[in-house]
Amino acid sequence: MSLSPLILDATEDTPRIKLDPASNVYELIGNSYPENSTKFYTPILDWFRAFFEDGQQGGITVDFSFDYFNTSSAKYILEILRFIQDYHDTGKACAIRWHYFEDDTDMLEAGEDYQASLTVPFELIERTDTY
């Protein structure tokens, strides 16, 4: 089954989302403090659920690159990471890349917190560009 990509442009308070099996790009980039986190993240979680339940898909490497996210987004990010962890536990090759801007110790430490709660390969990557 070929899964349709989920692509959402960034806005002032939501990140750019690109989940595209065809190009093997899976990324969440920008700021995340939507007025209604449930409304924004439900399609994303549904997409990941469909991806992991689809037996035709291989491994996945997901890039997270936030400048800021609010607490409810933190919960949804955790859910996405748990999905990836569960998929990794089935034997699929999964990896997470957590990007943080240089000198942004808050985002680095948030990545370290998430990394500590998972066993899936989790890489912390410093970036120097701005979005």
Add this chain to the structure above:
Amino acid sequence: MAAPSNKSEIAYQRENELLVKFKGIVQSDDLSKEEYRAAIDELLKSYTTLLSDTKLLTSVGDRLQRKLKGANMLLQQQSEEIQRVNETLQLTNVELKNTIDELTKARASRKAQTFILIFVVVLMVATEVMEEFFIEKFVDTYFTDWEKIFQFMIGLIPKALIVMLLKPIEGYTERYFIRQAQRDEAKQKSEIQEKFAAS
């Protein structure tokens, strides 16, 4: 994991599913001791995960709050700095305006002085010519020596008048040139404003 029935609860679907499951276990009467033990084990694992998630989210939340507070403080500082710069600019503007006004006045004063100088020279030459060609001839014909001396004294009157009127004429001329400069400045300002409004 199955799709949630209530989309508003999607963030807590795992937790809700576990809650429903263990509620069912507690309400069930036909589970064996081993099944209860297995359920308790699973409950303990789920609770451990939930506690870990709570700690993680609290820590992340605190960190994000700190970042937001830092950003707010920076904005506050920048806002105060901008206000200070604005106040300095306003003071500088006032000083600049005063300097321009003084320059305008000095320029008008110079113009007035030049005008007065030329005016006085012309008047002096005119009075001399009048005395030389008309008054002296008239006096030589009709007046005695004493009367000629008196006539000489009278001839000084126009010159004295010119000297006494110098200052008032200079003041009037200076004010005229200042008004002219202010009108030119106002015209220039309105032309610039029209240009900006048009663009």
